[in-house]
Amino acid sequence: MKAMMISALAGAVLASTAAQAQLKPEEQVEIRQAGYQFMAWNMGKIKAQVIDGKEPYDQAKVAAAANAIAAIANSGMGALYSPDTTSAQLGKQTRLKPEFFDNLEEAGRIGGEFVKHANQLASVAAGNDQAAIKKAFGDVGGSCKSCHDKFRAD
């Protein structure tokens, strides 16, 4: 039963290790950090327009930002997490704790929630309901924080 409970992401992480053998650990880290940085930029744009009101709300820009976040979230980043890419092997190049690989079911659950929330954000950002965007934005941010709290070193 336990084998069947392994989440899709956990399975993807394991399955991807072979397929991505051509990517060095350092490359995996660089590319996943690039993805998170680009998502963070787009989260910042939505925050400025919908949460903080620091910039005027522009539906097309918020939708484009949310689409970028969702498409990156759905791009199979699990392939960038082979077991030799933690701070134990790579030191300060990454903040990924080795514990990530002792808790793949939990990591997979959080990853799945993140993808679900990112898709929801893109879905509501296609419209003009700023309250719904705000809620979905908060859910995405919560997923980010949940993973950082558990698996990212300070």
Added chain:
Amino acid sequence: MKAMMISALAGAVLASTAAQAQLKPEEQVEIRQAGYQFMAWNMGKIKAQVIDGKEPYDQAKVAAAANAIAAIANSGMGALYSPDTTSAQLGKQTRLKPEFFDNLEEAGRIGGEFVKHANQLASVAAGNDQAAIKKAFGDVGGSCKSCHDKFRAD
């Protein structure tokens, strides 16, 4: 008439300079490089599956990769090109030639082609026509190269 000929991207570059004033030049460079690196990773996945045949073709993975490229291309990266972000100001942090800002119409034209081709790639990648994917992939790559040849230092 000339003013009316300024492309959408060129206009976006100019208009964005004020809106993105909170981003330092170094941050703009980092984020745009992150975007290109993440797109390159996804181009590599499509190349391996559809062009080189080094990995088996997986329609869902190719579609996800193409969606990530398109969404990043549509995310308003022009905002990351303020005139103080070239190699003239930032040295080796960036390969962007200062000439970019003397040729905004040309840069905008290439940027527009890139977005168009990225959207076409995502569109055909939703289906199974590998010949169409191959063609669209080549067009995206051609847009990348066109900009690199003109505006990126070796």
